[in-house]
Amino acid sequence: MIYDHPRAYELACSFRDVSAEVDALRSWAGESRDVLELAAGPAEHAREFARRGVPATALDLSPAMCAYARERGSGLPLEVVQADMTGFRLGRRFDLVITMLDSTAHLMTLDDFVAYLTCVREHLAGGGLAIIEMSHPADRLGDTPRVSNAWTVEKDGVNAHVRWGEPWDELDPITQVVRDRVTIAIDGGEVIEGIVPYRFWTATELTAAIRLTGGLTVEAQYGDFDPEVTLGSPHAWRMITLLRRAS
Structure with a gap:
């Protein structure tokens, strides 16, 4: 998790x-x-x-x-x-x-x-x-999301490549819940993966x-x-x- x-x-x-x-x-x-x-x-x-x-x-x-x-x-x-x-x-x-x-x-x-x-x-x-x-709301209802689902960060000399959600992570139209696949790849080889349920409001x-x-x-x-x-x-x-x- x-x-x-x-x-x-x-x-x-x-x-x-x-x-x-x-x-x-x-x-x-x-x-x-x-x-x-x-x-x-x-x-x-x-x-x-x-x-x-x-x-x-x-x-x-x-x-x-x-x-x-x-x-x-x-x-x-x-x-x-x-x-x-x-x-x-x-x-x-x-x-x-x-x-x-x-x-x-x-x-x-x-x-x-x-x-x-x-x-x-x-x-x-x-x-x-x-x-x-x-x-x-435009992230889910607009033609173009307002934030990116992939980015690279650096803090205190440590780099990480992040993907928060994948294109195939579909929003359930009934529950408005999406199960985002999340990957945090830290320089040096550590990779953390998980699925995070999110409710869209x-x-x-x-x-x-x-x-x-x-x-x-x-x-x-x-x-x-x-x-x-x-x-x-x-x-x-x-x-x-x-x-x-x-x-």
Whole structure:
């Protein structure tokens, strides 16, 4: 399983500019007293918040990811919790809750999505903000995907060649689930392979899940971490939604 290899996963995703993305998250959320990252994986965004002095909590279902996040976050104001994002109780609320890198694609049903959003709502302080980064609907519904499924990255002198999905990985038109074949080939001969089920969510389905959950209001939507890029822009490559909990 890909998520049993957190170092390789972090390397594969190292094309992301986490520092710049946290700048954007903070510009939208303001000065948050604390932050919760859900389905955090290696918790790169939570760790970046913690490096900036913002107490952070990272939650993930994978024991390997949690262990890696604890190791990488040692000495920082970071707590790591192993739990399912659809059913957890931490006993406290946060100014900011984030879900990054299309982690909501691991929610396979509408009931799962509502359960996740309910947990988000119940862990947001009054007036708090949730930010959800999802893949752009054009990746599945448009003529040309907004992101590539193959790329090469380099981090700390280590190169990796990544394929996230193959042309023959078909989307089930009934369940809207695709089983992506993932390969991470690291220089030196290590090759990690796995199949990752992903649920494709449309913008209207997201709206329905928010309405069914209640207590959350859509404040804005963007197609990039640059707020000048709207969701409908031809340059949009993500669907980023800001949800505000009532005071």
